[in-house]
Amino acid sequence: MTKTSIALWLVLLLAVIAMAFFWANRPRRLIVEAALPANFPEQSFSHDSFEELLNAYVTPDGRVDYARWRAHPASVAQLDSYLAAISGFSPDTAPTRFSGRNDELAYWMYGYNAYVIKAVLDHWPIASVTDVKAPLEAVKGLGFFYQLRFSFGGEFLSLLRVENDRVRKQFKDPRIHFILNCASASCPVARPGLAIGDELDRSLSLAASEFINDPANVTVDHDNNVIYLSKIFKWYENDFVNDVRLDGKPVGNALLVYIAQYALGNLADDLAKSSDYEIQYRDYDWHINSTG
Structure with missing residues (x-):
């Protein structure tokens, strides 16, 4: 066998391996089938139903009672209802529902955090989000942050893409790193009370201060x-x-x-x-x- 033929076989082998990797790790869509929250506004966007859940299941130190949440079907259904709104509308597909960039940023951060909780509840009990693995887990977190895809205004996006393309690239505000919660102990704490509109800047600064002043x-x-x-x-x-x-x-x-x-x-x-x-x-x- 000549060197040229060996090289061709190696190229073909690598191509087959790459195809197998991407096929095994093809996107897995998380479909939410639920009605919109009761009294959801016709012209704007409300996060009230999700805030209600955060107040019920997040402790003062920012931990989430997933076990109790998972054990209450009505609360699971309420989260699905909120995510139906995230899935149905986004600043890209329904821009008139969002009065400015602060409301747009709040949408992406709220949506990210809500889908993280949804994914944890769907796989509960788990010891870590890294337990949600892709079939070929080349990088820690590949299954949770890349393979799972969530609907934002009808477009299915990975958590990685939401963070990098929709939040970091569009808004260029590093304080978002103190709001986005990846359901892990070293992440910023889950917090209710994220403001929208003119008050969002204060929420971002408060989150930055709380994170930085934590030893x-x-x-x-x-x-x-x-x-x-x-x-x-x-x-x-x-x-x-x-x-x-x-x-x-x-x-x-x-x-x-x-x-x-x-x-x-x-x-x-x-x-x-x-x-x-x-x-x-x-x-x-x-x-x-x-x-x-």
Whole structure:
């Protein structure tokens, strides 16, 4: 067998492997069959029914009681009803329902978080979202964040695409990383009370402040000259750095500059004394953010 024929066979083999991978991991649509929430507005978009569920099943520390939620069919049906609205309308397909960019951003964040909860409930009980695997799981989380597809205004999108294309790319606001919840212990906490309209900016800043001032996410160790950060700051570092640059602030240590603007009390003092410390990122805890 000549070198040319061997090369051709290798190319064919790789092509077959690639086809098998993409066929095995082809999108899996999550279909929601439900009526719209009662009294759903005809000209705008309401998140009230989802807020009601969050208030019922999210604890003060941001954990979700999936077991109790799953055990109440009426609450599962209420979530499906809300998701029927997410599935039926979006800023792309029904722009007149959204009065401005803040309402559009709120839609994508609410929808993302609601579908995450839906996917967890559908697979409950699970120890981690990474337990929802694709047939050929080449990357952790492939099944949950890429293979599963959810309807937003009739367009089926993965959670990965919603985050990157609809939220990050369109709105360029790094504070969204403190709202989007991936149902894992190291994620920002699930929270009711996300504002829409003019009040959304305040909600985003509050979420940023709460996340950054949680020692689990930002800690200064003066004994070892180390700042320990959530891995979210590593994965999305460019988002935070670009925000500092757009604000016209010095870009040296831009990540710490971003963090410092939300730091309070002792953390603010500690950061002011540690600009030359080494940054280390904590391991991400993918355990489910449940109450049990």
